[in-house]
Amino acid sequence: MTTIEYCGIDEAGRGPLAGPVTAAAVILPAAFPIELLDDSKKLSPAKRNIALKEILSSCSYGVGWVWPEEIDRINIHNASLLAMKRAFEAIDQKTRKLVKIVQVDGKFSPKLDHPRIEAIIRGDQTHPHIQAASILAKETRDRWMIRYSWIEPAWHFEQHKGYPTKLHRELCRRYGLSEIHRKSFRIFSS
Secondary structure, eight states, X not given: OOOEEEEEEEEEOSSOSBSOEEEEXXXXXXXXXXXXXXXXXXXXXXXXXXXXXXXXXXXXXXXXXXXXXXXHHHOHHHHHHHHHHHHHHTSOHHHHHHEEEEEEESSOOOOOSOSOEEEEXXXXXXXXXXXXXXXXXXXXXXXXXXHHHHHXXXXXXXXXXXXXXXXXXXXXXXXXXXTTBOTTSOOSOO
């Protein structure tokens, strides 16, 4: 069996007032076209979509979710780490065992059943496998929020994806909180 050098992990959705926090774990194949990658926040939606298609078709990956009720119960920091753990565990066990190093974007790393885990501050700006995880996490979460807007259209989640925009706060004042709002967050401040 061939060892796999790296698995990158990143999350999306720490800052929103609504919706899940979503993480992705990605293992890039050697032939992956890394020129498609960058920090997900720096790529246009069109470029993120191109990269996402390549990630989904050629990479081993896992996605982890932590839902608003869990976020309210354990806080956003712990929820982000739990989403990362769930993402890594969503990759099949045989493949996970081949990974030499798990690299996580940020200052903290989740507790994983793996001997070598590194937290890399701003890893989504420098490490292709973390960039791929950043893209997968962001696109997966954004698309879920767009779909959810079909269920509860009053909050216009398709426009702001749950982030604390002026429009989002105004809609919360007008309609109250939806089922997916994080009740522990200060929704009505500023």
